[in-house]
């Protein structure tokens with residue numbers, strides 16, 4: 001069995017990466033790394049399913065105890081990736097998705113240079129604003145902050161291996177599955193398997 005892939009998915013708030021991830025994990029080949037955050041749960045969000053919801057004190061305790069692989073602040077809240085889950089999952093052949101913002105993604109790049117970095121963008125900034133306002137999960141000042149952050153994040157697209165424009169969900173999903181399929185055909189993905197055959 002080959003080890004699974006580590007897939008980092010970033011993109012501005014409202015790019016639709018959350019929807020993409022929800023669709024991807026319907027296939028049991030994919031597992032989502034559940035993050036810890038100090039953000040308050042949105043309506044319908046569940047502890048341990050969408051996030052591990054923490055107080056600032058709890059989160060800072062996790063930082064001190066080195067329980068996080070990476071963490072960053074996003075629009076006033078902490079977000080971070082718990083250790084262990086990723087390693088355990090890829091060893092079991094699963095493809096693990098980290099849905100994280102750019103600062104955290106750059107930390108992951110240093111730890112796992114072999115990970116695949118995919119940047120999801122909306123078709124336009126106007127569309128991004130429409131989506132953020134339309135989903136009505138944030139107050140106007142938070143939407144403003146997220147739009148400002150979106151522009152900063154867009155400027156960092158070149159750190160990613162792939163860009164997927166999320167105009168139509170089915171097409172974006174198809175493109176991501178295509179990326180995953182071709183990554184699995186790379187010779188580097190066969191290194192361990194082939195070396196086992198040769199040397200054992």
Ligand code: 5GP
Nearest residue numbers: 035036071072074079080081099100101104
């Ligand atoms: P939201 O509040 O919309 O759920 O997430 C805000 C941003 O935080 C999104 O860009 C999301 O990808 C990012 N995020 C979620 N979990 C993590 C994490 O564990 N680490 C980092 N660095 N960013 C995260």
